[in-house]
């Protein structure tokens with residue numbers, strides 16, 4: 126190719142004009158987790174979408190296209206983090222935060238690690254909606270945000286005192302408490318009427334109060350009427366079983382505190398086709414003050430739970446509980462690898478599996494013609510070392526470079 130590559134830094138943050146083409150040239154492209162990668166490939170982008178994907182010989186790059194050299198790099202679809210929270214104080218009163226500061230905060234947590242979509246599983250909905258609006262208007266650069274609004278709690282949950290909430294760094298935002306099925310249905314309906322993308326249930330609370338199966342069913346019924354998913358935070362395997370029987374769609378954590386998951390639980394999860402967000406790193410992090418043997422027990426149990434589920438063909442969605450844990454996802458990738466998940470399985474948890482679960486599989490999750498140009502360009506090959514998933518060179522959303530490492 127004789128034309129000179131334009132420095133990607135010159136393209137940073139630009140919204141390409143309507144007829145402009147952007148071409149990522151020369152990388153190894155994982156078009157999906159199940160297909161063979163295209164080596165020395167080209168991704169041609171136009172109007173925010175993928176116009177063509179193939180080898181250099183197959184894709185005609187228009188003369189006026191801007192070119193980005195991706196040789197030696199790996200290209201995948203943009204990543205999803207399916208368990209985050211916009212609950213930290215840094216997001217409070219989001220309408221008043223200057224765009225430059227928001228950009229930095231969103232980069233620190235999302236775009237620098239390749240996340241182009243995030244599902245928030247409990248935060249004050251009006252605030253999170255304003256954040257999303259500022260991103261979608263183009264004023265602020267960030268991922269596509271989905272949110273459940275504040276999660277539903279059992280009555281008398283015994284939440285920590287304000288001093289502890291302060292120490293955790295969270296906003297004070299009282300979540301709705303529901304005592305029975307009628308209250309759960311009403312609370313879910315209020316959130317859905319306000320426009321949330323799903324419902325989150327805390328099946329058990331610190332006080333040991335819990336939601337009954339019929340209470341869970343009532344909330345699920347309201348969400349499913351609108352085709353929206355229900356997520357559950359469980360503390361034990363028994364909580365998972367109740368929630369699955371109640372019809373929830375996504376289990377938002379493993380439960381290492383309650384010991385290994387038995388065959389009945391795993392079979393019931395499979396039968397109900399739920400998805401699991403493992404959040405392995407946060408349990409390891411929370412155990413860091415405990416004795417080494419106790420830490421090892423937590424890690425072995427959670428890794429065992431994920432291994433049993435993934436080996437059984439269960440759907441896994443990548444998620445870290447971001448907002449409650451350090452943003453760097455490298456440790457989560459490593460722990461998923463310890464549970465026997467291959468690079469391709471982990472890639473599915475970041476791309477195709479969330480896109481399918483959340484009804485976006487016709488436009489997101491794969492590097493394919495006609496799909497949204499939400500892409501990650503990595504400097505290393507994650508099929509050789511899973512930690513290479515954090516070596517992000519560029520993150521693109523709708524064809525726009527929204528993050529690049531200094532070059």
Ligand SMILES: [Zn+2]
Pocket residue numbers: 208209210246446449
């Ligand atoms: Zn969470």
